[in-house]
Amino acid sequence: MDQNQTNLLQGTLDLLILKAIGAGELHGLGISRRIEQITHGTFRVKPGSLFPALHRMEEAGWLSSDWGESENNRRAKFYRLTKAGHRQLGTETRQWAKVALAMADALKAT
Amino acid sequence: MDQNQTNLLQGTLDLLILKAIGAGELHGLGISRRIEQITHGTFRVKPGSLFPALHRMEEAGWLSSDWGESENNRRAKFYRLTKAGHRQLGTETRQWAKVALAMADALKAT
DNA sequence: GTTCTCCTATCGGCTGGCTATATGAGTCTG
C-alpha cells in the first residue's frame, strides 16, 4: 500500500510551511522545494497538499502574499509570515517539541 | 479554541497503542491509562478515539482479543499483539524515528 | 510553432480523530 516515501503526519505540514517561509519570502513551489531540502528529502509536499494549505493559512491570517516574478520569469505568488504567523510558528514549534518528547518517552518505556 | 491538552497527531495513535500493548496484554481502558502514563500525561486518549482504533487494528490483523475480567471484576476485552502487530510496531517505530529526525533537522535550519 | 517546464489551482475521495451519547454490569451508600 505504502509505496516509497514517508507521508506527512497530519498536522506537521503547517509547521513545515511556517518554518520554510520564516527564513524569507518564497513562492509556492519554492516552499515545497525548501521543505524537501531542510528535511533532507524525507518530506515531499505535492501541489495538491501545498496549495490548499497555503490558502487555508492565509485565510487564518498567518501568511500574506503578493504576485511577482520567479527566478525563471514566471508569474508566481510570494508568501511571507505575518506577525500572527510568527507567533504561530513559535506556538507550533513548542507544541512539536512537547509531542516529540512525549513520543520519545513512550517509545523508550518498557 | 484549543483548551487544555495537546491533541494527538493523526497517525501516532496506532503507534502508541501498539507500544502500550507491546509490554503485555491490556484491556481498552487499561491501554488508555498506560498511554497517559508513558507519555507523562501529554496524551489522553478518549474512548471515542480508542475503541474505533482498536477495532480497526484488530481488523488489520495487528491485535487479537479475548474477553476476560478486569482488576475490578468487570467484563473487559483484553488485547495483545499478533505477530503482524509486532512487525507493525517495529515498522512504525522506525518510521516515527525518521519523521522525528527530519523535523528536528527542519526546525534547526536557518 | 510545437513541446516542455514552471507555477498555480481545484475537486473528489478517504482516513481517522473528536464529541456526544448509550448501554450493561459490578460496587458502594444509606
Add this chain to the structure above:
DNA sequence: CAGACTCATATAGCCAGCCGATAGGAGAAC
C-alpha cells in the same frame, strides 16, 4: 434493596485535512 456511581465497551455523526488526479496558462527552448 434501591439508587447513584464507576468501570468498561460501543456507535453514530461530524469535520479537518492530506492525497491523487487533473487542468491550464505562460514563458522558455529548439
